Amino acid sequence: MKYSIFSLARAALSGHKNWQRTWRDATPKDRYDVVIIGGGGHGLATAWFLASEYGIRNVAVVEKGWIGSGNAGRNTTIIRSNYGLPGNTGFYELSMKLWERMEQDLNYNAMVSQRGVLNLYHSDAQRDAYARRGNTMRINGIDAELLDQAALKKMLPFLNFDHARFPVQGGLLQRRGGTARHDAVAWGYAHAASELGVDIIQNCEVTGFVRDANGKVTGVETSRGRIGAGKVGMAVAGSSSRVADMAGLRLPIESHVLQAFVSEAIKPLIPGVMTFGAGHFYVSQSDKGGLVFGGDIDGYNSYAQRGNLPVMEDVCEGGMAIIPMIGRVRLLRQWGGIMDMSMDGSPIIDKTPVDGLYLNAGWCYGGFKATPGSGLVFAHLIARDESHKEAARFRLDRFRAGAMIDEKGQGAQPNLH
Amino acid sequence: MRITCPFCGERELGEFTYLGDAKPARPAPGASEDEVYDYVYLRDNIAGVMDESWYHGGGCRAWLKVTRNTLTHEISAVEPAPGAGARQVAK
DSSP: OOOSHHHHHHHHHTTTOOOOOSSOBOOOOSEEEEEEEOOSHHHHHHHHHHHHTSOOOOEEEEOSSSTTOSGGGTSOOEEOOOOOSTTHHHHHHHHHHHHHHHHHHHTSOOOOBOOOEEEEEOSHHHHHHHHHHHHHHHHTTOOOEEEEHHHHHHHOTTSOTTOSSSOOOEEEEETTOEEOOHHHHHHHHHHHHHHTTOEEEOSOOEEEEEEOTTSOEEEEEETTEEEEEEEEEEOOGGGHHHHHHHTTOOBSEEEEEEEEEEEEEOSSOOOSEEEETTTTEEEEEOTTSEEEEEEEEEEEEOOSSOOOHHHHHHHHHHHHHHOGGGGGOOEEEEEEEEEEEESSSSOEEEEOSSTTEEEEEOOGGGTTTTHHHHHHHHHHHHHHSSOOGGGTTOOTTHHHHTOOOOTTOOOSOGGGO | OEEEETTTEEEEGGGOEEEEESOOOOOOTTOOHHHHHHHHHOBOOOSSEEEEEEEOTTTTOOEEEEEEETTTOOEEEEEEOTTHHHHHHHO
């Protein structure tokens, strides 16, 4: 099924009653060249890149629930590439460039909207830190603009420029950043991968690994039977430790709950994505009008996909500090997702000590924006058995080697990243 | 989630700070690199019942050992962490 203005017109003539399912819900075969565990954005993107870039089409994506039912559909949909450290800067820009052509590549409308990401600063020291990060971005060919208070007063007159403790003094703006519709990203990759022959198998939970006499992984045991595999890739976000445990691996990861919130719909107010620099609060406005926002993780280990009230209060305080007028907007919905918080706040995309098993984990807060880049570099790793050059620093052994990528400088304490 | 502090009684979550799994123990000064690596970086990341270190910063400022289920957030036991506070309670 190819989507175009003509397919839309044809469907309109028949009252939109004849749309076909956009991807094929497959039943498992006995064996695949590659099995990807996890039917979220990262797993589906990996399968698509394996099929489209690396010519490996005998691929299955196995998902314990339905595709996109985990963090792919629970995030605040922000895309950006405003990172400061070597390893992150290049990788997230690779991902940003893939966002810019994703809809054409996949023939699917993911509502990618480059409406800008603005990080507010509230002190001279923070301005200097943002100037440095902006310079790092520009040296690496990424767009960044440092805006002063006068510029922000024209753009966003409703901000709290006179806050006694954290006045908005300016911000670092990446105009190419923005938002995308997260469900459509999962569906789009499923659509394009399925067209190339990838089997997407839902309600299929992995319960163990099949190993040969040398310990090499040769398949997975699932709730729908044994599936043989030449190679197995894991892209299971908050469940990384649980799945790795089935292969006898311990990871430098803790699972934490991160909440997200949506307000009732209001008239257009917030043009892009904004973040509070003195606390943790990020907000954008959806096309339906709701304010979509979030903040810190709750801070304790959790697999429960729901959080508690202190963080909700903290997040709303952050919002009130920069946009006092949202105080009368009512909260509509709130939910939680399970983050795989790594020990330095950066991801891990690497081979594991177990032959035939590949790891894509540790995305912390940042998994959604990384979706296309993660798919490409993970497919590269699986197909070529070597790291993609933009993911060469996301090694599993970097913790032992002391080559951390600690963007926030917090050390080995996952709930502080 | 509310935590019943053995010193202060039942208090809301915002008064407490989380450190993490209570199991990792600092290796002896002469320990191998592997032992130190394991202590600093590797975690069991248990999906189920786990002993955890919490700090009651908004109350008695004691360290607590909280036994909690990470799948349901249910707390089954709270004890003073080993140290001076625990000895006070034992009297």
